[in-house]
Amino acid sequence: MGRSSRVIVAGGGAAGMMAAITAARAGADVLLLEPNEKVGRKLYITGKGRCNVTNNCGREELLAAIPRNGRFLYSAFSRFSPQDAMAFFEGLGVPLKTERGNRVFPASDRAFDISAALERRLKKLRAAWARDRAKSLEIKDGAVRGIAGEAARYPADAVILATGGVSYPATGSTGEGHRMAEKAGHTVTPLRGSLVPLRDFGVGKALQGLSLRNVGLTVFEDNRRIYTDFGELVFTHFGLSGPLILSASAHMRRFGERAYHLELDLKPGLEEPALDRRLLSDFQKYWNQDFCNALDDLLPKKLIPEIVRISEIPPRQKVHDLTREQRRGLLQILKHFPVVIAGPCPVTDAIVTSGGVKVKEIHPATMESKLVRGLYFAGEIIDVDAYTGGFNLQIAWSTGRAAGIAAAGEIAEEVFHEHHSRGH
Secondary structure (H helix, E strand, O other), rough: OOOOOOOOEEOOOOOHHHEEEEEEEOOOEEEEEOOOOOOEEEEEEEHHOOOEEEEOEEEEEEEHOOEEEEEHHHHHHHHHHHHHHHHHHHHHOOEEEOOHOOOOOEOOOOOHHHHHHHHHHHHHHHEEEEEEEEEEEEEEEEEEEEEOOOOOOOEOEEEEEOOOOOOOOHHOOOHHHHHHHHHHOEEOOOEEOOOEEEEEOOOHHHOOOOEEEEEEEEEOOEEEEEEEEEEEEOOOOOOOEHHHHHHHHHOOOOOOOEEEEEEEEOOOOHHHHHHHHHHHHHHHHOOOHHHHHOOOOOOOHHHHHHHHHHHHOOOOOHHOOOOOHHHHHHHHHOOEEEEEEEEOOOOHOOHHHHHHHHHEEEEOOEEEEEEOOOEOHHHEEOOOOOOOHHHHHHHHHHHHHHHHHHHHHHHHHHHHHHHHOOOO
């Protein structure tokens, strides 16, 4: 292979494709290793198949959305901001739009347009691609010399590991990168799911399949309110899922040492006095009915038995016999529906992985390993993760770009020195 394929990028996801494009644009010979038959598999499933490309916000907001090691990304974000990412994709011919919460999507609402644009750019820059899974790094005298895949060995002057986390293994993220990093002497912090569905103690099973569109949610850690949001969730056989729950899970980071419970506001559009008036008018209408039949106008059918159960009001008690205390209790349940959380679902069900290669062992400006020369990291393999809203993809774009520039620059310099040492 001689002097070709000098930069090898392991992993054809968001970070890997950005790293490969950047290194190729900087003049390096690039080889992308990806075991899937298509690059960008995980991009297809982001933003419900629409691809939440980034978040159109300022740097401070961006850092605030990264609960783990956000400051490490300061330099990468300074050099490639969300606005730079938007300009990059529009430059590739993908028109974008900004929605609620500054979330940025392709105007077409098709994740495919993002991955296809990246693939076209890679082809145009003549970046080579091998369908192979990276297995081990070749390191000599403290510097990377290449990478071994399942099918072949690939010599290199720089290797960028962009193999993802351990979430969604069906998309190819199976933790090889972390194993290679550990073998090279790096510390990998514990890997667990972030943006992950939650298990509860049985409410989900009782309400399985019920989807609630506009609900308020508050997360309590040891009875201290730590997070509140509004949106959509779904009850499942194991607990809860949906956008609202995935976002909330990123704030629940100490399972095992802390207890978590949620409170759902089932009627966020109504303040308590207004909801009380609504209850009175409904009760007027169902005056001679059993209590269990008086909530049909207010709640989805599936939810009513659970609300009746928690309220401890006898289901067959006549509405006209309800006391003011019982009505007040019911009101509290509607505004503070309790769900005790047992824990997160397995990391394989998570959208992103929390944990990864320790940031103290990586140069923040270049993403180069502090332990092995010529070894770089990009994307989810690093111990950084963010809330939902396009922030995790922005981490991929910014770290991929930083690694791509540095890896190609290293090579340009090396070639320059070699050239001069030969007396040219």
